[in-house]
Amino acid sequence: MLKNDLFLRALKRQPCSRTPIWVMRQAGRYLPEYRAIREKTDFLTLCKTPELAAEVTIQPVELMGVDAAIIFSDILVINEAMGMNVEIIESKGIKLSPPIRSQVDIDRLSVPEVHDKLGYVLDAIRLTKKELDNRVPLIGFSGAAWTLFTYAVEGGGSKNYAFAKKMMFREPKMAHMLLSKISSVISDYVCAQVEAGADAIQIFDSWASALSEDDYREFALPYIKENVQALKTKYPDIPVIVFSKDCNTILDEIAAIGCDAVGLGWGIDIAKARTILGDRVCLQGNMDPTVLYGTPEKIKAEAAKILKQFGQHTANSGHVFNLGHGILPDVDPANLKLLVEFVKEESAKYH
């Protein structure tokens, strides 16, 4: 039994004594303890070495006191498992080769057995669960099909998603074939993560806001729905968070695909999001990560404001405090620690 299950209770919109908090990229470069390990190994090797992945996954639990751990990995492990060559130079750039731009390229990609090709992530989850010893829940995750599609087609990061959009707008059937292939791996992968011990799943659609509403409805949301349904069919009790960053005009449609929580960027006031969604889902977010560059007073004032904007909890409400995107590498860890402690203390009065 978990000693601290506040995060899962919030996702399930069950009564909590206070608001739980974790932050995206909490196992990362802002921590000297993480950098010490990274000095000895490259990024992908770290992802692929369960002992090291487990160690950095647990660091923020011990050092920062967050209410959930998230398995240390990268969204691009799926692209690699499908047969692409992936190079990640952390903070510099990402290169995937060859870029997938034709039917032949798509056909050449495999739909791997995830226990085979992504077994190292599953091993890391099993080991982390053991070492966490039920202190807090462990989150598994995957990139969403649209975001992984952009990396595949562009061959890396992109400013305008020119190649991805060209395929969508000139060869929509081909685009759907690739999205569908990626999505089927995602569904298998998140289910396998749960089997390995993940207590909740987050789907990251980092580049969601590059699409118009209608294009999001056609090329992105149906695949996330497919993933959520695959999970819910097998594991109805495992909560799922969908983070379609900055899709603030279609929050209601995201909430309707069957997820337990909707992740928010900082572009929308969380009070507005709650007004739109009622208490149908848990809300996760949504402090601007750069607020952690601020003074202690500013950090506390901003966290207090978000808790107040969310407002009083009801019998069916849920809020997981988080940043609106990943913590930045040059943030002082003391500022995150201050945020975590402040949210734990300040949030009690709203429950």
Added chain:
Amino acid sequence: MLKNDLFLRALKRQPCSRTPIWVMRQAGRYLPEYRAIREKTDFLTLCKTPELAAEVTIQPVELMGVDAAIIFSDILVINEAMGMNVEIIESKGIKLSPPIRSQVDIDRLSVPEVHDKLGYVLDAIRLTKKELDNRVPLIGFSGAAWTLFTYAVEGGGSKNYAFAKKMMFREPKMAHMLLSKISSVISDYVCAQVEAGADAIQIFDSWASALSEDDYREFALPYIKENVQALKTKYPDIPVIVFSKDCNTILDEIAAIGCDAVGLGWGIDIAKARTILGDRVCLQGNMDPTVLYGTPEKIKAEAAKILKQFGQHTANSGHVFNLGHGILPDVDPANLKLLVEFVKEESAKYH
């Protein structure tokens, strides 16, 4: 008298026979005729040579048949006029030096006499007006204070606006001092553009979506309001478009600052924007620029959809068709021409 005043009529929400169209960056690298001129001169020299600036400003009017011209220039001319060294390597990068990060840096910036330091833009406007010979209206423009502030503080483009946010969150008074200084130049500059002959003004807040709603209310919108009011006090009949890109959750607050039109990115369905704003302002937008990579059928279908989403015009409605951001440099000019012709023809039935 203007031979084609549809653009101004739409901005003023007066009856039109069809929907006018222009596109952001219509004078730009996608045009071989523009590239031919750029081969002989660098970007900033082109901005500073009225004969050449007028020539490229008029190119899309003659080649594409758009309903408005926009003076060829760059938002960073203000930073330069205030004393910063600006280097623009088109499509590569932007460097401003020194970055403005202290009170001493801010004090060192001047509030220039715009007729003196930005006279070349005013000369270009006068010459363009003469050469346009009243075929279509001429748009003047400026960057918004927040966007120009980010360039000043970061010393160029930025991913997370770390230095800009640090100043805002650690030294908010200092940030306001710099924003205020920039804003006063903007007000003078847009008024001078009108005096030189600009028929309408657009304020570009390109990096608007980097701010939370409350930060936009504190650090961005009040300065745009100041600029709009400065203009409206002197030139009540000159329409102003405010383009706070992707601020889709506060469109009502943007519309309330006294502008005539609100520019939209492609992240929101234009029908939703019209529902939120009613016909209080004209709407400008909002096709995803990458749709111009699509087939002719796709381009027409998307344009038809946006016209239909906007819907039937009333006695008080206004729509200016545009892209949701600048046209991309590798778009086939034939595709823009097709879009312009299609919008002109297809839109008539909604008026």
